[in-house]
Amino acid sequence: xxxxxxAPATVQLAPSARITNGQLPAWSPWVLLAASLVVxxxxxxxxxxxxxxxxxxxxxxVGVLLYVVLIGVISSLVxxxxxxxxxxxxxxxxxxxxIAMVPLVSVAYTAxxxxxxxxxxxxxxxxMRNVVGEGGGALHAIMxxxxxxxxxxxxxxxxxxLTSIYLVEYGRGxxxxxxxxxxxxxxxxxxxxxxLFIYALFALIxxxxxxMGLMGALSLAVLMIPVVVRSSEEMLRLVPNELREASYALGxxxxxxxxKVVLPTSMAGIVTxxxxxxxxxxxxxxxxxxTAGFTASMNYSLTDGRMMxxxxxxxxxxxxxxxxxEAYVNRAWAAALVLIVxxxxxxxxxxxxxxxxxxxxxx
Numbered sequence: 001x002x003x004x005x006x007a008p009a010t011v012q013l014a015p016s017a018r019i020t021n022g023q024l025p026a027w028s029p030w031v032l033l034a035a036s037l038v039v040x041x042x043x044x045x046x047x048x049x050x051x052x053x054x055x056x057x058x059x060x061x062v063g064v065l066l067y068v069v070l071i072g073v074i075s076s077l078v079x080x081x082x083x084x085x086x087x088x089x090x091x092x093x094x095x096x097x098x099i100a101m102v103p104l105v106s107v108a109y110t111a112x113x114x115x116x117x118x119x120x121x122x123x124x125x126x127x128m129r130n131v132v133g134e135g136g137g138a139l140h141a142i143m144x145x146x147x148x149x150x151x152x153x154x155x156x157x158x159x160x161x162l163t164s165i166y167l168v169e170y171g172r173g174x175x176x177x178x179x180x181x182x183x184x185x186x187x188x189x190x191x192x193x194x195x196l197f198i199y200a201l202f203a204l205i206x207x208x209x210x211x212m213g214l215m216g217a218l219s220l221a222v223l224m225i226p227v228v229v230r231s232s233e234e235m236l237r238l239v240p241n242e243l244r245e246a247s248y249a250l251g252x253x254x255x256x257x258x259x260k261v262v263l264p265t266s267m268a269g270i271v272t273x274x275x276x277x278x279x280x281x282x283x284x285x286x287x288x289x290x291t292a293g294f295t296a297s298m299n300y301s302l303t304d305g306r307m308m309x310x311x312x313x314x315x316x317x318x319x320x321x322x323x324x325x326e327a328y329v330n331r332a333w334a335a336a337l338v339l340i341v342x343x344x345x346x347x348x349x350x351x352x353x354x355x356x357x358x359x360x361x362x363x
Contacts, residue, residue, distance in 0.1 A: 022078045029087070032070050037063035064095050111337045118334030128296040134327040138335050140298045141313035144213065145342075148292060148309055149282050151217035151302055152224055157274055159221075160228025167229075168236040169258055186226040194222040195287025202291075213299070213307035216292030220281045227280060231273025235266040268357035275350035279343045285311035310339045 040063035048054040068091045076084035127140035163183070167176055198219040202210055239262050247257040263270075293306035294316050317332040 024075060024078055028074075029071060029091075032074070033063075033067045036067035036070060039063070040066060064091075067091060068095075108340065111333065111340050114330075115333035115335075115337030118330035119337070123331070123334055127298050129298070131296070133323060136331070138310065138313055138331065138338070140295070141308045141310045141335060142338065143298065143300065144292070144307040145282065145310045145339075147300070147302060148213050148216045148220065148288065148307065149278060151214065152220035152281065153274070153278055155217065155221040156224035156228055156277070160225045160274075160277075161232050161270065163225075163229045164232035164236055165258060167233055169254070169262070183226045183229050186222070187230065189223075190286075191219075191223055191284050192286040192290070195219045195290035197222065198287070199290050211291060211293035211306050212304065213292050213302035216288045216307065216309065217302060219287035219291045220284060223281050223284065223287070224277045227277040228274055231277065232266075232270050235269030235273065236262060238269070239265045264357075268354040271357060272350045272354040275346055275353065279346040279350075282343060282346070283311055283339055285315055288312050289315065310335050310342075314339070 037059070040059045043062070044055050044059045068088055071091055072084050072088045075087045122135065123137040123139075124142070125139055126135075126137040128136040128138075129140075163179065167179060171179065198215050199211075202215055243261050243265060244257055247261050248254070252260070288309045289312050292309060292312070294312045295306040295308050299305055299307045314332045314335045317328045317335065321328040
C-alpha cells in the first residue's frame with residue numbers, strides 16, 4: 001500500500017488581513033525628527049528675522065508635533081495603521097518623558113552653575129559664628145540636617161513599619177480602616193501644619209517660644225510616618241501568601257513567620273521606601289523654621305537650644321542679605337547644591353540596597 005503525501009497548501013492573505021505591509025528603516029524616526037526640528041527652526045528663524053526673538057521652546061514644541069504627524073502618516077502608508085498607532089504613542093510617551101526631565105535638569109544645572117562658586121574648604125569646616133559679609137561656612141547647618149533627619153528616621157521608621165505590619169498581617173474591621181484613613185489624611189497635610197503642631201505641643205508642655213532640634217525631628221517624623229506606612233504596606237502585600245502558608249504548615253508561629261519570611265522577602269522595597277521618605281523630608285524648610293529655628297553657631301545637642309539646618313540656612317542667607325550681597329547669595333546656592341547632592345546620594349543608596357536585598361539576588 002502506497003501512502004501519498006501532499007504538500008501543505010499555501011494560504012494567501014489579502015493585504016488588508018496582514019498586520020503590516022512593510023517596515024520602516026531603524027534610522028527613519030531619527031531622520032524625521034531631525035527634519036521636523038529643522039523645518040520648525042526655519043519657520044521660527046523667519047519670524048525672528050522679522051523683528052522678534054528666536055523662540056527655542058516654541059521651536060522644539062512645533063518640531064515634535066510635526067514629527068508626530070509625519071511619523072503617523074508615513075508609518076500608516078508603509079507599515080499599516082496598527083504600527084502607525086504604536087509609533088505615535090511611542091513618540092507621545094517619549095515627549096512626555098522629555099518634558100518631565102526639563103525641570104529636573106534645569107534645577108540641577110542652575111544649582112550647579114550658581115553653587116559651585118561658594119564651595120570651598122571653609123564652607124565645609126566652619127560656621128557663621130561672628131561672620132559678617134564674606135567668609136564663613138555651613139558646617140553647623142550640615143550637622144544640624146544630619147542630626148535632625150537621623151533622629152526623625154529613628155522615630156518614624158519603627159512606628160511606620162510596625163503600623164504597616166499590623167495593617168497587613170493583623171488589622172481587620174473598623175480599627176484597620178480608621179488607621180488607613182488617618183494615614184492617607186496625614187500623607188497630604190502641609191508640612192507647616194506638622195511644624196505648628198509640634199511647636200504648639202511643646203509650647204503647652206514647656207514654655208512658649210521654645211525651639212530645639214528635637215522639635216524639628218518630631219515634625220519631620222510626623223511627615224515621614226505616613227510615607228513609611230504606605231510604602232511598607234504595599235511591599236508587605238506583595239509577599240505571596242504561599243510563603244506564609246508554607247511557614248504555618250511547618251508549625252512556625254505567626255510572629256516568627258513575619259520576622260523570618262515576610263520581612264526578608266520584602267526588605268528591598270521597604271528599605272527603598274524608607275530611604276525615599278528620608279529624601280522627601282530632608283529638604284523641608286517650613287516645619288524646621290518654626291520648630292528648630294536658626295542659629296549661626298554649632299549645636300550638637302538636639303535638646304539644647306536652636307539648631308540650624310540646610311534648608312533654613314538657604315532661606316536665611318537669601319532673605320537676610322548683607323554686604324556684599326553676593327557672598328550671601330553664593331552661600332545660599334552652595335548650601336542648596338549640597339542638599340541636592342545629599343538627596344541624590346540617598347536615592348543612589350536606595351537603589352543599591354534594593355538591588356542587594358532583592359529576592360532574586362543570589363548571595
